[in-house]
Amino acid sequence: MSGYLRSVAAEFTKVTSTRIWWVIALVLFGYIAVLAGGLSALFGGVQSGAIGSSMGGGQAPPPAQLPALIYSFASSVGYVFPVLLGALAVTGEFRHQTLTPTFLAVPRRGRVLAAKLTTLFGFGAVLGVVALLASVGVGALVMGTFGVDPVLGESDTWALIGRSVLAMALWAAVGVGLGVLVPNQVATIVIVLAFTQFIEPLLRLASTFTDATAGIGRFLPGAASDALVGASFFSIAAPGASVLEWWQGGLVLLAYAVVLTVIGYLVTWRRDVT
Amino acid sequence: MPAGSVVEFANVTKRFGAVTAVDDLSFTVEPGRVTGFLGPNGAGKTTSLRMLLGLVTPTAGTATFGGVRYADLSHPLATVGSALEAASFHPGRTARNHLRVYAIGAGLPPTRVGEVLQTVGLTEYADRRVGGYSLGMRQRLGLAFALIGDPGVLVLDEPINGLDPEGIKWIRGFLRELAGEGRTVLVSSHLLSEVQQSVDDVVIIARGRLVHRGPLSSLETETAPQVVVDSPTREALAAALTDAGIRFTEGRTGLLAADPDPARIGHVAFAAGVELSTLHRQKSGLEDSFLALVGEGHTL
Numbered sequence: 217m218s219g220y221l222r223s224v225a226a227e228f229t230k231v232t233s234t235r236i237w238w239v240i241a242l243v244l245f246g247y248i249a250v251l252a253g254g255l256s257a258l259f260g261g262v263q264s265g266a267i268g269s270s271m272g273g274g275q276a277p278p279p280a281q282l283p284a285l286i287y288s289f290a291s292s293v294g295y296v297f298p299v300l301l302g303a304l305a306v307t308g309e310f311r312h313q314t315l316t317p318t319f320l321a322v323p324r325r326g327r328v329l330a331a332k333l334t335t336l337f338g339f340g341a342v343l344g345v346v347a348l349l350a351s352v353g354v355g356a357l358v359m360g361t362f363g364v365d366p367v368l369g370e371s372d373t374w375a376l377i378g379r380s381v382l383a384m385a386l387w388a389a390v391g392v393g394l395g396v397l398v399p400n401q402v403a404t405i406v407i408v409l410a411f412t413q414f415i416e417p418l419l420r421l422a423s424t425f426t427d428a429t430a431g432i433g434r435f436l437p438g439a440a441s442d443a444l445v446g447a448s449f450f451s452i453a454a455p456g457a458s459v460l461e462w463w464q465g466g467l468v469l470l471a472y473a474v475v476l477t478v479i480g481y482l483v484t485w486r487r488d489v490t
Numbered sequence: 491m492p493a494g495s496v497v498e499f500a501n502v503t504k505r506f507g508a509v510t511a512v513d514d515l516s517f518t519v520e521p522g523r524v525t526g527f528l529g530p531n532g533a534g535k536t537t538s539l540r541m542l543l544g545l546v547t548p549t550a551g552t553a554t555f556g557g558v559r560y561a562d563l564s565h566p567l568a569t570v571g572s573a574l575e576a577a578s579f580h581p582g583r584t585a586r587n588h589l590r591v592y593a594i595g596a597g598l599p600p601t602r603v604g605e606v607l608q609t610v611g612l613t614e615y616a617d618r619r620v621g622g623y624s625l626g627m628r629q630r631l632g633l634a635f636a637l638i639g640d641p642g643v644l645v646l647d648e649p650i651n652g653l654d655p656e657g658i659k660w661i662r663g664f665l666r667e668l669a670g671e672g673r674t675v676l677v678s679s680h681l682l683s684e685v686q687q688s689v690d691d692v693v694i695i696a697r698g699r700l701v702h703r704g705p706l707s708s709l710e711t712e713t714a715p716q717v718v719v720d721s722p723t724r725e726a727l728a729a730a731l732t733d734a735g736i737r738f739t740e741g742r743t744g745l746l747a748a749d750p751d752p753a754r755i756g757h758v759a760f761a762a763g764v765e766l767s768t769l770h771r772q773k774s775g776l777e778d779s780f781l782a783l784v785g786e787g788h789t790l
Contacts (some may be wrong), residue, residue, distance in 0.1 A: 219597075220495040222594060222595055222596075223595055224594070225594045225595075226591050226594040226595030229587065229590055229591045229594055230580075230583075230591050233583050233584070233588075233590070233591065234580060234582040234583050235582055236582075288497060308580065312578070312579065312580045314578050314579065314580055315578075315580050315591050316574055317588075317635060318544060318577040318592070318595070319544070319545060320545075320567065320592075321566065321567055321570060321592040321593075321595040321596040322562055322566075322567065322595045322596065323544050323561040323563070323566055324561075358694065371720040401660035437530050462651075487545065488540070488545065488546040488547060489537075489540070490537070490540065490545075490546060
């Protein structure tokens, strides 16, 4: 086995030998299941007439868009979870001083970081599958009971599911890049939460006000991710926003991951381990 | 087991901003012997060892194993095993998994994990999370990590710290055994007494500089023996010693006379009619030589 593959195997064992990855997976599943189930019931209820539109259901998305919207919650809402897993995989090494044995076992630090990026990309995909089990599994079930076609037979739906898994994998890689750039665990968690829950949504909304900023706004990571997946509640809330092609969105997200990781490697990863 | 190689520090310097932590340090450590790397806290021991292990980049100079830098070793854990002072464990990971992670990364057979856990006596606790470990158990796990590649060189930073008396006895014997097999063993400590029963050679540093190196026995002759003497009338005693031409310094528990013979000091006092309250040869042990070398004053 090559040194790089050995390092990937070591990084894989690091993730599976602590509890954080399945705690995150469990919370992600619960969160997305409740959200997808609840909103499927709400919008499904409005469309089937079980809930009167006077009760606030007037803004319900058109029936044809509903399944894609619900399924995309996996990534458009759930993406913060792979970012946290990726970031914690790096900041934990700094916090618990495990960089010492890591670099003693493998002194080639670039190889270790590349292996970590690869490994967390894989775990991001696993979280993507978990999130989709919640959004598609629960969402389709609830929509079905309200008579909304969950369109599970359509290839477009499965393309969206596949692109969502890719998006979640890329988000975990972005988390690795962020973690290596800001090794302080608390600072990283604050940045992840503030950026994903507050700053970026505001920036995306604000960028739609003028044509010039809209061109820039679609390169924000969340916008790129939604473009990759192909649907999100954001594109319905702000229908005028311009979006990238799905593959462009994927490349932009990949670029975030790689650029953050490379800068982090240069700034913190090569430093003295004391 | 690969043969032990010579550890060599060649003009190693490390500066952190304006502070020089290690200053032009040069020495070699030979295989088949236990070498104590000694100095007070803050002398630069840990920084030196971290430079040797490629974790800290020297400002100048090189530290090598048989002429090869750590970063260039083809099989690092199978060449050099090290246990550093810091508790480098993820508290949520079991001891067995901790060792597995690094064995996998270094390409070592997974069977080594169980073997080294057995060697350090942690088999019973191997599947508990390290967060619940005592300091002594963490030291043992650190040692297990050092041994996992069956290396020819062992670099241990303060390995005795935190061990219970039984553990201390065990590790002393173990270090002798490792050196007996032809391995190079470098052990740091801030207390000579902690390691003097197990080391053959000493390398002593203070304020980042080498102050002494040689066999342990070389410390015994470093300082001349002295006599501690005191009197209820210390001024009279001091005058008598001065009259007799005996040099002395004043200590906390009496005068420290630069003369190896208590009988002669007693005679001087008797002749001058000075009553004595204390008269004995100072136990000029290794520890005193050590403290004199590192500049922490004498121990009266």
